[in-house]
Amino acid sequence: MEELARIKLTPKERKLYVNQLSLVLDYVNKLQEVDVEGVEPTGHASESKNVMRDDDVIDCAKDEVERILDNAPEMKDSLFKVKSVFEKK
C-alpha cells in the first residue's frame, strides 16, 4: 500500500496504521449488511452532467505565470526539473 500511495512510513507508523486502519475497516464493513441489489451508484451529490466550453486558448497573466514558476521546488529554463522517469539498466 505504501508504494501504491507513494508514501514512506517508519516501522513504528506502519504498526500504528495497521491497528488503526483495521478498526476503521471493521467499522465500514457494516455496509455489507445493506441490500444493494439493483441499486445504481451515486458518484456525485448533484445531478452531474458534462459541461463543455469552446476549445480556445485563454491567456494567463504574466504575474500569474511568474508566481506559478516561483512555486516550483526546482526549475531549469522555465521548466519543472525532475529526476529521470526511465532509468538506465
Add this chain to the structure above:
Amino acid sequence: MDLNKLTIQEANEGLRNGNFSSVELLKACLESVKANEKKIGAFLNMTENEALEQAQAADEKIAGGEELGLIEGIPIAIKDNMLHKGHIVTAGSKILEDYNSVYDATAVRKLKEAGAVIIGQTNLDEFAMGTSTENSAFKKTKNPWNIKCVPGGSSGGSAAAVSADMCFAALGSDTGGSVRQPASFCGVTGLKPTYGRVSRYGLIAMASSLDQIGTIAKNVQDAAWMLRAIEGIDEMDSTSVNVEPVAAEFPEDIKGIKIGVPKEFFGAGLDSGVREKVEFAIKKFEGLGAEIRELELKHAEYALAVYYIIMPSEVSSNMARYDGVRYGKREKGKNLLEVYMNTRGKNLGEEVRRRIILGTHTLSSGYYDAYYGRAQKVRTIIRNEYINAFKEVDCIVGPTAPTTAFKLGEMVDDPLAMYLSDIYTVSANVAGLPGLSIPCGFHEGMPVGLQIMGNYFDENTILRVGNALQATTEYYKEKPEL
C-alpha cells in the same frame, strides 16, 4: 461600545448612518486579535495591510454617498485552504508551507467584489482532515469558551475567530461537518449550503464530491448575508449550479412548518446534556406553531461508514498532486520513486497519510467493488431516503454533534472515536443537502448546537426556522469570557 461585538447587520446599519467607519470596525477586530490570539490561536496569517486598504475604500464609498452592500466594509476571515492571491496559503500543511497563491478562489474573489475587508486566514486541520483542528501542522486552536477544549474542526480557526469577535464572520469548508461541528462547539452559527450553490474553484480539494464552502457567523441572518455574497454559478466549477439567491430577510413566523425529527439521531452515543438542549429546542418549535413529526431514516446509521470509504478514496486521488514537482516541498531521493515517497512521507501529516493509505486500499483493484462500489450504492439509498423524507417534512432537526467540545489531546490516538464526532453531519454531505448549526443552549458551560437540514437548494427554509428559534432564545448573544 465594543464595535467588534456587533453583528454584520448592526455594523452595516452603523456604517450607513455614519456612526462609525469601516476602519474603526477593522481596528476593533484587530484589538481583539491582539488581546486574544496568543491564547486562542485562530489565525495562520494576518492580512491587515490589505485589510486597511479595503476598509478605506469602503469608507470612501460611504463618504461619496454611494449605496453600501450587505457585507461591504465588514472584517471577515477566510479559512487557510482557499486561495488568496499574493498570500501564502498552507491548508495547514508543511508541504504547502511556502505556497504563494497564484489566484483568488472564486468565493474569496466574490467577497472582495462585495467590498468585504479580509483580515486574515484561519487555522484548520491539515487539508481540512479532522474534527478538532489538532491536525494543523502549525498550531493548535483553543475553544474560546474553555481553552482546554478543542474548537472542533476542521474549520476550527474560523469558528474560534468569530466566537472571540476577532472578525464578524468567516468562510469555512465542509466535507463531513467541518463548518457545522466547529460552529456548534464554539457557540456560533454555521451554514453548509447545498452542494453546487457555492463554487469550489480555488478551494484546496479534499473530497470533491462532498466538499462545499460554507459560512460561519454570529447569527442566522449574518450567515445568510455571507452566503449571498459568495453563491452562484461559476464557469470554473462545472458542479456549481444556477439557482435563486438565498433570501436576505426571514419571516419569524414558522406556523405550519413541518419539522421532522429522526429517532436515529437520538440513539446511543448522544450525550444526555446535548439531547436535553436539542429536545428543548424542539419543544420551542412546537410552541412557535411548527408541526413536529417523528421520522424514520433507516439508513442514516450507514452514512458515516459510506463517508469513511468515499472520502478517503477521493482524498487519495486528490492528494496525488503533492508530488514535489510543480509546487510544495521536495525531499531528496536516489530516483523519482524515492523522491515521491520521501516528499510525501515527510511533509504530509499523520492523519493525511492515514486517509491516503485507507483510500488507496479501498480503491485498489481487489477491493474496489466491496468498498468503493458498495459505498456509492448505499449513498444512493441514503440520498433517496432523504428525497422521500422531504416529501413529508420541510426540514429535519437533531443535534449537530453527539457531544459538546472535547478536551485537547483526548482523542488524538483514537481516530475512529474522532470520526464519530461527524456522525450527524456527514449525511448532508453524502446526500448533498444544506445544513445549518445554531446554538441551542449550554451544557456544563459549553455551547450545544442544533442542526437543521433542508431540501436541495431550500436554504431559505432552514434559515427561516433557525432564525425563528434564535429570535426567541437569543443564545447567539452569549459571549465567552476571554
